[in-house]
Amino acid sequence: MLFGEFGPEERDALRRRLAEDADFRASFLRWHQLLRHVGQSIEDDLPDERLLVLEAFRRTDPSEFLLSEDATRLNGAEDVLDSALAAHPGLGDVVRHLQEDANAFDEVWNSELEAPSVRPSRRPTRVQDRASRSPGRRGIGRWVWRASAAAAVVTFALVVTFLMQRTSDLESVTTGPDQTREIQLADGSQVRLLPNSTLEYHAEAGAGGTDRFVRLQGDGYFDVAPDRSGFTIELPTAVVVVLGTSFGVQASDEEARVYLTTGRLSVASHAARSTPVVLRPGQMTAVGRDSLPETPVETDMSRALSWTGLLIFRDTPVRAVAEVLAESFGVDITVDPRLRDETLTATFNRTDGLSTVLEAVAAALDASVIMQNDTHHLVPR
């Protein structure tokens, strides 16, 4: 109710509670009308919200980012903008974030112009489709495919073909029976390679516009950096294509199991590359040799990925977090009733130790950890 994120079940629950609880109904009304008031007052105090963007440009590098006509516009609205920023501290945060965006755009601009892409376009561009859906906007004569299942399949097939031509010159890392290694790739992606596993990768993958491709035999946890190019992982029985995501893979000669934590990815078998399944966060699939991927199923990632040595929580209720930590470290942990239904999103390394992990959890919840009778108690401050 508070966070405005309503799925179908939440809507039904909300309707029932509004019908049954008069006090809740009154609080709900006042809260949402207060939020509306906050939003309306921002609009009333700053009718021209574009001024925030222009102000960010002015503060960052006016000679580089601010057009002369926009500088004039900004000067003419200086009093209005100053008043709005003084009345609404959140708008100051907006401007500061826009300044960070401006620096990021500058970096991307310079980077892209220094290393132009040498790959042929994988997707024809159809801007006229956008024009037809947006009356009043004229097309520009090029074609852009919007991201869709069909486009993903085409892209996937092209990537698979491309990688078949390009599997030489790979570097290789193999772990022993008791060894776990953290590997950082050139594009910033990270791979946690578990014992008895082999990872092959291009040393310069992702740099200078090159495609990102790795081959895995064994178990690994991937944290893939977002990039304009896909990240491809070849397994003995499957191919995985990702775009800015984190997930775990257990791959043998007979079966691959893929667990998705964040982002999105598609998984296909070598036998049927044109029929991938698409995983959403919290889902896993398995692909056997010469089989299609299984229908993705929801899985408790906190437990399903325990073999990675990581403690992974995604919108996990604190009471469940405590259960996982208690099991992992073999201790007793209790959670104050006021905290039990709060949720946590975090990733910890088990080797950090219980004390460090509990302190981080407490900090996120604005809570404290009290040790009493060999039991850790998580209580609000």
Next chain:
Amino acid sequence: MGQPFDPELVTAAREGDQRALNRVLSDLERIFRAFFLKRLGGRDEVEDLVQNSLMRVNSGIADLQDPARLKAFAMKAAFFELQDLYRGRYRAKETLFDPLLLLDASDDPAAGDRIDVERALTHLSDHARRIIELREYGYRYEEIAQRLDTTEAAVKMQVKRAFEKLRDVLAVLLALFLFGSSGSGSCYLIDGGCG
């Protein structure tokens, strides 16, 4: 034809040369995509932002006064699109589910509830008010957490505490108003003016 973003190329594009325009937009497309991916990650929104930004450049390039300032021009297009994305997320006309629609006419505050909202907001900490304003501006809680260098869980905790505090404050203010002892010379009807 010259190098990408050569002022001569941009001038030609501005004057309607289709090949020049396609060349400019092709290079801007990869810059826009790289930028939006860098700031938003691999989200579905990225492609829409890329296309809409290209549309802005295409429709506005004839008005670009200085061909050497294409970067600033393109940057403005991208940022205005990003701003529209944030601002459109939670506006009532954009949302598919407005929680206030679950209420009926008897809940209309004009029927009797007059509450000094601005006075109630002064009871919030500066931090809590920033979070609420950023949310109403259009940021998601995970994005707010990034901007404030904290966790999403901590941000939501602040919202919950703000609600609990304001619930009590609003109840007190309502009681004071009903008994005619607000002591204030002004009041703000949540959805209208004072009579």
